[in-house]
Amino acid sequence: MPILLTNATLATMVQGYGLIEGGALVIDGDQIAFAGPMDDLPAAFGGLAPQDLGGKLVTPGLIDCHTHIVFAGDRAAEFELRLNGASYEQVARAGGGILSTVRATRAASEAELLAQALTRADQIIAGGATVIEVKSGYGLTVADELKMLRVARQIGQHRAVRVKVTHLAAHAIPPDYQGRAGAYISEVAIPVLHQAAALGLIDAVDAFCEGIAFSVAEVDRLFAQACALGLPVKLHAEQLSDLKGAVMAAGYGALSADHLEYLGVDGVAAMAASGSVAVILPGAFYTLRETQMPPIAALRQAGVAMAVATDCNPGSSPMTSLTLAMNMACTLFRMTPLEALQGTTLHAARALGLADCGVLAAGKRADLCIWNARHPAELSYRIGATPLHARMFGGRFDA
Ligand code: DI6
Numbered sequence: 167m168p169i170l171l172t173n174a175t176l177a178t179m180v181q182g183y184g185l186i187e188g189g190a191l192v193i194d195g196d197q198i199a200f201a202g203p204m205d206d207l208p209a210a211f212g213g214l215a216p217q218d219l220g221g222k223l224v225t226p227g228l229i230d231c232h233t234h235i236v237f238a239g240d241r242a243a244e245f246e247l248r249l250n251g252a253s254y255e256q257v258a259r260a261g262g263g264i265l266s267t268v269r270a271t272r273a274a275s276e277a278e279l280l281a282q283a284l285t286r287a288d289q290i291i292a293g294g295a296t297v298i299e300v301k302s303g304y305g306l307t308v309a310d311e312l313k314m315l316r317v318a319r320q321i322g323q324h325r326a327v328r329v330k331v332t333h334l335a336a337h338a339i340p341p342d343y344q345g346r347a348g349a350y351i352s353e354v355a356i357p358v359l360h361q362a363a364a365l366g367l368i369d370a371v372d373a374f375c376e377g378i379a380f381s382v383a384e385v386d387r388l389f390a391q392a393c394a395l396g397l398p399v400k401l402h403a404e405q406l407s408d409l410k411g412a413v414m415a416a417g418y419g420a421l422s423a424d425h426l427e428y429l430g431v432d433g434v435a436a437m438a439a440s441g442s443v444a445v446i447l448p449g450a451f452y453t454l455r456e457t458q459m460p461p462i463a464a465l466r467q468a469g470v471a472m473a474v475a476t477d478c479n480p481g482s483s484p485m486t487s488l489t490l491a492m493n494m495a496c497t498l499f500r501m502t503p504l505e506a507l508q509g510t511t512l513h514a515a516r517a518l519g520l521a522d523c524g525v526l527a528a529g530k531r532a533d534l535c536i537w538n539a540r541h542p543a544e545l546s547y548r549i550g551a552t553p554l555h556a557r558m559f560g561g562r563f564d565a
């Protein structure tokens with residue numbers, strides 16, 4: 167039997183908020199059959215028993231389009247050391263930083279990794295997410311990257327959430343490849359790409375293009391292989407410096423370029439031309455106490471779609487709340503609450519190449535959130551609240 171929800175404040179996100187007071191939704195199976203004003207409800211649905219939402223806000227299910235939730239251990243001890251005066255270098259020499267996460271991730275069994283990833287997925291889901299993108303990148307050997315990718319794939323089999331899995335073997339240079347980043351691309355990143363693609367483990371290919379990671383030319387070589395396999399690309403670009411990674415990624419028609427604090431006018435223009443989404447990650451900016459802001463006004467002016475995500479990872483963004491990411495995007499970057507919500511719905515869907523979600527409209531997947539809120543700006547306005555009243559995934563409410 168289809169489900170009829172009435173007396174809803176719909177933020178359909180079809181155009182702007184697409185706000186409809188006194189709205190109705192009909193859910194048939196895993197799809198939305200109707201979303202609009204109660205007065206326009208087709209007669210065919212008139213006989214359904216309505217569930218009155220009392221004016222509560224309904225939005226599309228939120229989409230976290232950039233996470234690194236598969237990893238073992240945490241970096242809380244390192245956080246404490248640094249706040250007690252240890253420098254980043256001292257921490258690194260003591261075995262901390264990203265390579266400590268790599269060691270813990272290599273040592274963990276697949277079952278342990280999955281259990282930890284599910285805990286983080288549960289927190290993101292509890293905030294209203296119905297789609298989560300998950301990257302590899304803490305294995306850095308062929309076997310360990312494949313292990314991470316298998317774990318990422320399993321998340322969606324254990325939870326009511328859709329997972330898009332991204333190859334990020336080119337995330338950091340492991341100790342045995344120091345000074346030999348090109349060899350790492352040839353001997354690890356590209357072989358992982360071919361094996362993972364053959365196993366159907368990946369939906370996209372990402373890389374960390376940065377002075378401390380991989381050059382534009384090295385990433386270009388990886389992306390050429392992704393392109394040959396028909397896989398879309400996305401890129402950690404211009405997070406710490408302007409290497410022109412976004413321009414290169416745009417040349418591949420990248421789904422997105424992410425972070426972008428140091429993006430230049432050429433990068434903005436290239437992204438506008440390619441239709442790549444700018445994924446804004448305020449959690450990393452906040453954690454790293456970065457001061458260079460991504461060029462939000464220029465992106466807006468150029469008509470580049472902006473998404474917002476948690477970047478959940480143990481180092482630069484130990485955050486599992488999308489509404490907190492939205493709040494930070496508004497307060498730190500002066501994005502508007504409308505842009506923040508587009509950034510976790512409509513534009514996040516685009517950043518993942520998904521056309522069947524991100525808006526409330528007939529024919530789309532029945533992934534939605536009912537909020538203890540009346541206006542969508544409330545989702546960005548509160549700090550640390552989880553105003554979710556109920557979540558529906560594929561036509562089913564959570565138990
Ligand atoms: N940029 C980041 O902020 C994270 N990865 C990346 O490419 C940091 C990951 C970590 O510190 O564990």
Ligand code: FE
Binds near residue numbers: 232234402477479
């Ligand atoms: Fe990231």
